[in-house]
Amino acid sequence: MPSRQTDTLRLRRVGIDTYRENVAYMHRECVFYRAEGFQALTKIEVKANGKRIYAVLNVVDDEHIVAADELGLSEQAFDQLGLAPGEAVSVSQAEAPASMDAVRRKIAGERLRLADFRAITQDVINNRYSKMEMAAFLVASGQNNLDREEILHLTRAMLESGERLDWHEPLVVDKHCIGGIPGNRTTMLIVPIVAAHGMMMPKTSSRAITSPSGTADTMEVLAQVELTPRRLRELVRKERACLAWGGTARLAPADDILISVERPLGIDSQGQMIASILSKKLAAGSTHLLLDIPVGPTAKVRHMREALQLRKLFEYTGDRVGLHLEVIITDGAQPVGRGIGPVLETRDVMQVLRNDPQAPQDLRQKALRLAGRILEFDPDVRGGYGYSIARDILDSGRALAKMEAIIAAQGAQTEAFTPGRLQFEVCADRDGVVTVVDNFHIGKIARLAGAPMDKGAGVDLLKKLGDAVRAGEPLYRVHAEYRSDYHFAKVYSEHQSGYTIGEPGQVTKTYLEF
């Protein structure tokens, strides 16, 4: 009588990168394949030496990839298991993660408790969830399906899922924008201003996923942004600040994994967004956070009442997890500054830092206002005086000097990037004033032109809301580095320029002045 449990397979590393999805490769002739009733895409458990990982099964018909007595693992799965090739591993069908019960209860409309969210995040970071199980959780907790207690539970559970930095300082500040506004590079101005004042601001940012550029993509035009956690710590001790990519830290890892499913799905979840932002900031050791919610007809948040509701949820959650949080609702009617795409945005930022009279004033003003509010986190700064302190730091050149110090500390970029050489202009089709500049379409054109992968690609806005134009006058210039991208962007812009020219009374209403 055969006994299945004593059998093992020899471990093999298969040189295939499957990103955040563990894959196991088993030959079709392998005894386990038929005996256990596995199918391709079955989730299996691989065990050896007290270690265990979960992986999705692919069945192999080629002995060069794996032999019948071997179990292959994709690169990430192999690293996770952490054993040498050739070691004996056993495999079995993985039970569905226990916390899927909670997900099914959520789908059925139940409220979940802290223990449920803890179990879910734990199973997620242990790779127990398949992509589709994560999608089920995200959709079930999508839209406004989480109430504020649940958002708080999720934030706590995500925070507990990873490491937490401690800077051993009473005041560690951060800012975050919920996004949706191309060219909104205030972070690269706020960090040097605030750090020049002496506040600690260890800023890590993301790369673009759906936008034409993330702060990390733009900063990379000037300096190295992929720093080891150790170098990052040294640098922050020395300069009080950094402008780095946040991808190397293992902070709130459950959030990183869930985002890898949420982004491609393009689904919005208020609760997931709040928990994601706050758990990340807390894990990074921030004590104070300024949160920017742009509102506008083509922004992520389209109505003031929505922005206010979001503000309350952030405040409620922030207060209960011990983060000093201020929310500022800003004008998201159009892109900020002129350039969109890494090189063009860098030009705008440096013009502001250098007090160049050509510098885009909207970018300068917004950065000063936000920096001012952050400076007021300092108990020694009198309420209302932050803005003028920020302006003094910028005007005096101290912000520029701090930026140069940060660039030198991170390692100046050796490559000199320039705007993409292939260019075309999109022109007004009539006399009038600019009444609409659509954030979405302009962002899309910049991406089609190659941003953020091609640093020089993007859109340079020559006219903004309310500007008078004559027929044939250029509205914006598109830069690309490759002919195919140039072509894609051109075809799209002919179809959807993102600009509307009309009468002065029709200019998109600014939702608020601040």
Add this chain to the structure above:
Amino acid sequence: MPSRQTDTLRLRRVGIDTYRENVAYMHRECVFYRAEGFQALTKIEVKANGKRIYAVLNVVDDEHIVAADELGLSEQAFDQLGLAPGEAVSVSQAEAPASMDAVRRKIAGERLRLADFRAITQDVINNRYSKMEMAAFLVASGQNNLDREEILHLTRAMLESGERLDWHEPLVVDKHCIGGIPGNRTTMLIVPIVAAHGMMMPKTSSRAITSPSGTADTMEVLAQVELTPRRLRELVRKERACLAWGGTARLAPADDILISVERPLGIDSQGQMIASILSKKLAAGSTHLLLDIPVGPTAKVRHMREALQLRKLFEYTGDRVGLHLEVIITDGAQPVGRGIGPVLETRDVMQVLRNDPQAPQDLRQKALRLAGRILEFDPDVRGGYGYSIARDILDSGRALAKMEAIIAAQGAQTEAFTPGRLQFEVCADRDGVVTVVDNFHIGKIARLAGAPMDKGAGVDLLKKLGDAVRAGEPLYRVHAEYRSDYHFAKVYSEHQSGYTIGEPGQVTKTYLEF
């Protein structure tokens, strides 16, 4: 200036079976990999010769799998593209499927229209949807999130997604049980009875996914069930019936793909279930359908009001897609018959067909009632007379003869299966009567014992609801073929026997007598 569009890669078949998920393999040094900004798990479009498929990208670091100038495709993806190895293919980033907009609208709580469901099913069968996108659709349309108009639209869209058989007969009957009751093998009795009467019943069934056996698994103990569409047609012309596996046909393919995500997620969706069942039956050419909804405390449907609501939805949809549909609500308080698992169920079925006095009477009665209702689809059968006609056909041996003819026509099974040799009994812990037989736990024990993969594995019920027992008297016997399965089933049954012994007044109420 480089132009990306003229470049192509040489096609290669990679011997990896990724089931219903197309995977493309690209070497990390491939020019496209960096140039296009692909990442592992990016969805890409592969084109050549006017053909196009979509696949998820895996990045390869091993030249034995693919070289830098090659594009590898998993077996199914390669077959789908249908080109020879070495042919030139071009790749690009796939846009998210356009119908994901409709999915996002559904998540936001909107009602979808027929055109939306058509676009979704079309994108699903064209492999445009990733597993997680399908999960998003399923969760968004899960529970009772589809209203009856949407269920009708989804049914139509699924039906249109594939081929549709036409038997060129006015009356093609089918039956379907929504499941959840182990041992419920009435189909293997109904088909020979109905076919002996001369009605056409080309029955295709599924294999078990979460249950201890599907009709196809059990029938396979007696005959071949994996028949080509052509042999199936010949056989039905000759015998008026078949008892085959339905997996070979390409009927309602969108449903097959969605089910491959829905089942492992374990989420329930009333709308998906109704659309799935009805579109499959219509595509198989059925004109009349008898639908069995078992109700019981451990069945899928637990309350009569739920069963009635489900019945209305089936009727509403059936009427509008032109399927003559009768719903029968049956007693789902406990398993049907004695045996659970392919061999043991076959024994029960053959005992009934042979009019063996040992035959389980509940299985016989249920099969006769259902067969009787199907016979009444025949305009020549007077209402209320179906049952007695069915009984005459069974008692006279004509049903047995028809079953033998079907077995011979499909090809009798050459292997003689027997009940698993490893056995143990689970006994009553006190004197009393059986008050609960839990469908879920009994099914789970049969699966742990090895059913349906090991034909002889399963559970043989020796006592049923209301039976008097003495302490130590066996309640059921478990059969396994492998020691590990024996062990798993034993441990589980010690923890959860699935039986409760109590007083006569406590016997689980039968929800209805029919």
